[in-house]
Amino acid sequence: xxxxxxxxxxxxxxxxxxxxxxxxxxxxxxxxxxxxxxxxxxxxxxxxxxxxxxxxxxxxxxxxxxxxxxxxxxxxxxxxxxxxxxxxxxxxx
Amino acid sequence: xxxxxxxxxxxxxxxxxxxxxxxxxxxxxxxxxxxxxxxxxxxxxxxxxxxxxxxxxxxxxxxxxxxxxxxxxxxxxxxxxxxxxxxxxxxxxxxxxxxxxxxxxxxxxxxxxxxxxxxxxxxxxxxxxxxxxxxxxxxxxxxxxxxxxxxxxxxxxxxxxxxxxxxxxxxxxxxxxxxxxxxxxxxxxxxxxxxxxxxxxxxxxxxxxxxxxxxxxxxxxxxxxxxxxxxxxxxxxxxxxxxxxxxxxxxxxxxxxxxxxxxxxxxxxxxxxxxxxxxxxxxxxxxxxxxxxxxxxxxxxxxxxxxxxxxxxxxxxxxxxxxxxxxxxxxxxxxxxxxxxxxxxxxxxxxxxxxxxxxxxxxxxxxxxxxxxxxxxxxxxxxxxxxxxxxxxxxxxxxxxxxxxxxxxxxxxxxxxxxxxxxxxxxxxxxxxxxxxxxxxxxxxxxxxxxxxxxxxxxxxxxxxxxxxxxxxxxxxxxxxxxxxxxxxxxxxxxxxxxxxxxxxxxxxxxxxxxxxxxxxxxxxxxxxxxxxx
Amino acid sequence: xxxxxxxxxxxxxxxxxxxxxxxxxxxxxxxxxxxxxxxxxxxxxxxxxxxxxxxxxxxxxxxxxxxxxxxxxxxxxxxxxxxxxxxxxxxxxxxxxxxxxxxxxxxxxxxxxxxxxxxxxxxxxxxxxxxxxxxxxxxxxxxxxxxxxxxxxxxxxxxxxxxxxxxxxxxxxxxxxxxxxxxxxxxxxxxxxxxxxxxxxxxxxx
Numbered sequence: 001x002x003x004x005x006x007x008x009x010x011x012x013x014x015x016x017x018x019x020x021x022x023x024x025x026x027x028x029x030x031x032x033x034x035x036x037x038x039x040x041x042x043x044x045x046x047x048x049x050x051x052x053x054x055x056x057x058x059x060x061x062x063x064x065x066x067x068x069x070x071x072x073x074x075x076x077x078x079x080x081x082x083x084x085x086x087x088x089x090x091x092x093x
Numbered sequence: 094x095x096x097x098x099x100x101x102x103x104x105x106x107x108x109x110x111x112x113x114x115x116x117x118x119x120x121x122x123x124x125x126x127x128x129x130x131x132x133x134x135x136x137x138x139x140x141x142x143x144x145x146x147x148x149x150x151x152x153x154x155x156x157x158x159x160x161x162x163x164x165x166x167x168x169x170x171x172x173x174x175x176x177x178x179x180x181x182x183x184x185x186x187x188x189x190x191x192x193x194x195x196x197x198x199x200x201x202x203x204x205x206x207x208x209x210x211x212x213x214x215x216x217x218x219x220x221x222x223x224x225x226x227x228x229x230x231x232x233x234x235x236x237x238x239x240x241x242x243x244x245x246x247x248x249x250x251x252x253x254x255x256x257x258x259x260x261x262x263x264x265x266x267x268x269x270x271x272x273x274x275x276x277x278x279x280x281x282x283x284x285x286x287x288x289x290x291x292x293x294x295x296x297x298x299x300x301x302x303x304x305x306x307x308x309x310x311x312x313x314x315x316x317x318x319x320x321x322x323x324x325x326x327x328x329x330x331x332x333x334x335x336x337x338x339x340x341x342x343x344x345x346x347x348x349x350x351x352x353x354x355x356x357x358x359x360x361x362x363x364x365x366x367x368x369x370x371x372x373x374x375x376x377x378x379x380x381x382x383x384x385x386x387x388x389x390x391x392x393x394x395x396x397x398x399x400x401x402x403x404x405x406x407x408x409x410x411x412x413x414x415x416x417x418x419x420x421x422x423x424x425x426x427x428x429x430x431x432x433x434x435x436x437x438x439x440x441x442x443x444x445x446x447x448x449x450x451x452x453x454x455x456x457x458x459x460x461x462x463x464x465x466x467x468x469x470x471x472x473x474x475x476x477x478x479x480x481x482x483x484x485x486x487x488x489x490x491x492x493x494x495x496x497x498x499x500x501x502x503x504x505x506x507x508x509x510x511x512x513x514x515x516x517x518x519x520x521x522x523x524x525x526x527x528x529x530x531x532x533x534x535x536x537x538x539x540x541x542x543x544x545x546x547x548x549x550x551x552x553x554x555x556x557x558x559x560x561x562x563x564x565x566x567x568x569x570x571x572x573x574x575x576x577x578x579x580x581x582x583x584x585x586x587x588x589x590x591x592x593x594x595x596x597x598x599x600x601x602x603x604x605x606x607x608x609x610x611x612x613x614x615x616x617x618x619x620x621x622x623x624x625x626x627x
Numbered sequence: 628x629x630x631x632x633x634x635x636x637x638x639x640x641x642x643x644x645x646x647x648x649x650x651x652x653x654x655x656x657x658x659x660x661x662x663x664x665x666x667x668x669x670x671x672x673x674x675x676x677x678x679x680x681x682x683x684x685x686x687x688x689x690x691x692x693x694x695x696x697x698x699x700x701x702x703x704x705x706x707x708x709x710x711x712x713x714x715x716x717x718x719x720x721x722x723x724x725x726x727x728x729x730x731x732x733x734x735x736x737x738x739x740x741x742x743x744x745x746x747x748x749x750x751x752x753x754x755x756x757x758x759x760x761x762x763x764x765x766x767x768x769x770x771x772x773x774x775x776x777x778x779x780x781x782x783x784x785x786x787x788x789x790x791x792x793x794x795x796x797x798x799x800x801x802x803x804x805x806x807x808x809x810x811x812x813x814x815x816x817x818x819x820x821x822x823x824x825x826x827x828x829x830x831x832x833x
Binding site: 067074075078081082085086088089090091092093 | 278306310338339394396397407413
Binding site: 204205208267271272274275278279280305306307308309310312313314316317320324325326327328333334335336339342343346 | 641643644647648651652654655656657658659660661662663665666669670673674751752757760761762764765768769771772776
């Protein structure tokens with residue numbers, strides 16, 4: 001926050017956007033390949049890369065103090081934990 | 094206060110252009126909002142106490158005594174809803190947290206004063222919607238405050254509106270938590286490092302995080318319940334592939350951490366009162382801080398212990414049971430630290446301190462019976478019995494409720510600038526302590542003997558203990574009446590309180606009583622820990 | 628930098644504090660949808676084949692179009708903030724308007740998508756839906772609730788952005804005081820973020 005950041009220029013936003021479009025195209029293509037069990041994993045993986053791009057560049061997380069990154073990480077961590085703990089029931093019932 | 098010194102106008106005097114009621118319900122001053130919360134909460138609390146008393150009268154004898162089974166079902170639902178969503182959860186943070194916390198960290202106000210006012214408006218709207226749900230539609234909900242599917246989906250009573258009320262109240266709770274966490278991060282006075290912060294703000298910080306990460310899960314659960322009732326989506330209906338146990342999961346993912354929303358601020362209050370009246374620093378300051386944070390963290394991992402008999406998997410049951418035992422450790426650390434703080438102190442036994450002693454005793458019973466519930470094998474025996482009812486009333490009323498009234502007696506001179514009769518206050522707390530044990534201990538025994546909860550009737554052999562319990566409820570009511578009469582009388586007739594009547598060391602005792610509008614004439618600079626005596 | 632010091636001097640103008648508050652709010656949004664993702668993962672693990680079949684009914688083209696629309700709206704949102712920060716009001720207003728219009732386009736698309744499904748009798752509790760295997764009933768339940776809740780967030784986002792547009796044109800939000808627009812933008816990006824997951828989880832599991 002204290003450092004001057006020009007958001008690495010507005011041009012970089014356009015590059016990020018192009019990247020997001022390419023990743024969307026990839027994920028649609030990959031889904032058409034019928035990878036079986038791996039299709040979900042790859043879909044979520046690509047979605048996560050896209051999410052990180054949005055978070056880091058569009059939402060400026062790359063330039064923010066660690067506190068804000070920690071706050072967001074807390075939500076993801078909590079969600080992961082509750083899903084895992086619920087699955088201790090769902091998988092073994 | 095030396096002669097000729099003009100004390101700044103207190104926050105109770107009018108500022109700005111509006112006056113009368115508008116100067117309160119539209120005020121963004123954290124102190125006024127705290128008092129708004131205090132008054133509205135105590136109103137709802139009184140209603141729920143009356144409902145509780147009526148239920149105890151019904152249970153004084155087997156069979157129908159004063160009400161029908163259906164009325165009883167509505168009563169325990171409404172009693173639970175009001176006590177939990179309108180009193181215990183907002184409780185200490187919204188009333189005392191709002192009033193005291195910004196002063197304790199040396200700030201002028203919370204980070205988002207307007208949002209703070211919005212929280213109160215949401216709170217009061219939620220409360221009114223809840224009241225409305227009792228008299229409209231199919232009548233007062235009869236599901237219990239847990240709203241378990243599938244019954245909550247099928248009952249013809251006004252569940253949707255009641256659930257919406259809880260949704261609005263959840264929003265209010267989230268905004269308070271968000272506001273406090275931001276305030277504590279951003280608005281501490283110069284020199285107030287994290288480890289120079291008093292323990293009450295610390296407990297509110299931990300609570301705020303739980304409010305932020307847990308409450309949204311309740312929000313979505315309640316929305317889904319409304320969707321189920323209106324559109325029949327089928328998530329909790331086995332006929333459509335759904336699973337009612339998932340409702341219990343979602344519900345307790347919030348509602349267990351909610352228990353820590355209720356108790357953590359209470360622990361914070363106790364941690365403030367102990368060093369003041371022991372006349373020495375708190376023992377193990379950092380350990381108490383860490384235990385607050387770890388309760389907030391581990392408290393998120395134990396919700397399954399409410400579901401041991403729901404049909405959840407065995408693997409899940411032992412994992413949740415194990416995790417439940419872990420959460421007892423930080424609570425034990427706290428009790429140990431409070432008691433150790435008293436060692437070699439020169440204890441001044443004043444009314445707030447009596448509340449602390451009552452808290453430690455009652456909370457310990459609540460906590461230890463909690464371990465019996467948390468152990469998988471014993472839980473099967475006592476699940477759904479009065480043992481559970483006794484346990485959580487010991488924690489909720491014996492813990493949070495007592496801490497709430499302790500905080501009220503501790504900060505009353507600061508909030509209103511008046512002292513109350515200490516003698517009457519002592520009588521009230523003694524009576525309250527006796528009453529609570531008479532009311533709730535028989536429940537533990539009854540539950541162990543197998544009396545199920547949530548029925549208006551019972552087997553004849555359970556009568557003697559039920560009579561004792563009902564008498565206990567009258568003692569509690571008498572104690573509450575004495576307490577409130579004392580406090581209300583002193584609002585008008587009490588002698589003026591000094592700035593620091595208890596010889597406290599934290600920042601709220603450095604300003605006049607009641608505090609000036611801007612809290613501090615000059616922003617404080619902190620150079621030492623919160624409980625250091627010079 | 629000078630802009631920031633000025634903001635800090637303003638009453639209640641803690642720039643970082645406002646962002647901290649907003650990010651904490653985003654946490655609650657993530658967990659609100661998190662509850663739904665939890666249900667999705669449980670039901671999908673229970674009925675993988677039914678989900679697979681049901682997803683075939685959804686149009687990948689429409690979903691992909693909406694993805695492109697939302698991603699583009701995120702770009703215009705980010706650009707509008709960037710321009711305002713460097714004091715260029717006009718392009719900022721232009722890009723804010725574009726963002727709102729793209730949000731509207733998303734909703735129109737969604738309207739036709741839902742409309743077609745409902746016309747086929749596929750909506751919660753419909754006789755056609757109840758005749759399908761259980762996993763498919765749940766798939767459509769999740770589809771309607773999750774995309775519906777997301778659509779609601781798009782609408783709320785559009786309202787927020789419209790207010791901000793008025794603020795910007797009246798110079799209440801400007802090159803020196805842009806935290807409101809930044810926070811509004813964060814909300815909009817989060818709505819996009821959630822769609823980034825919804826798209827593959829509903830449309831691409833055939």
